[in-house]
Amino acid sequence: MTRQSRAHLTDRGAPTSRPVSGPADHPVPATARFRTFRVAAFALIVLVIGGAAIGLVVTRLLGPGATDVAAIQVHASMGGFDPPALTVKAGQPVKIEFASMDSSMHTDGGGWHQFAIDALGINWKVGPLASEVFEFTAPATAGSYSWYCDICCGGKANPQMQGTLTVTG
Ligand SMILES: [Cu+2]
Structure with a gap:
């Protein structure tokens, strides 16, 4: 146009009271x-x-969604582990999907978290806003094991960065 x-x-639609002036x-x-x-x-x-x-x-x-519904979901963030305790049966296979709920913006650890149980030779690590499925066989005898993350928040000295795995007979 x-x-x-x-x-x-x-001009055609303008009110009549309004004078039509210059361009x-x-x-x-x-x-x-x-x-x-x-x-x-x-x-x-x-x-x-x-x-x-x-x-x-x-x-x-x-955070990241579960990719394996058959796995036990364990979430780690700066606030701690969710859940902070797990119970498994002795001698049984255990499948855990371990997820980090923190983004790479975290200067402390860059969003990485760890799930480590020294006595069982478990040392899993997962990156920011990601998850991974891990498997292991529970010990044959009942007992209690603590796990930790040594990457962020003061590491394994921080009670928030710890959890307990209970093995029942
Ligand atoms: Cu951590």
Whole structure:
């Protein structure tokens, strides 16, 4: 549409009380239309960026999802282990999906966590916002073993970075 035809349409629809003056007045409707477009574009940008930000926060809060529903889910974060205790049967195979709920933004450990039980030769590590499925056979005799993460938060000296594996007979 040319500037001339737009001005013509505007003149036809303009209120009669408003005097039709020089060409200087005519850009006004075009400016209003552009303003509407800018508001719409701004709203769209807010929606897209806001949606992405919310997505990031939700991902951060939920962490990685379980990939193996048959595995015992163990989550590690700066706040500790969830759950902090596990009970397994002696001599039975145990499958654990170990996940880090922390992102690589954590300066302390970079989002990595460990699940280690020295007495059983277990030393698993998992990266930021990732999970991995590990398997081992529970000891043949009943007992209690503590596990730890020595990567972050002061390492295994931190009670938060510890858990207990109980083996029942
Ligand atoms: Cu840790």
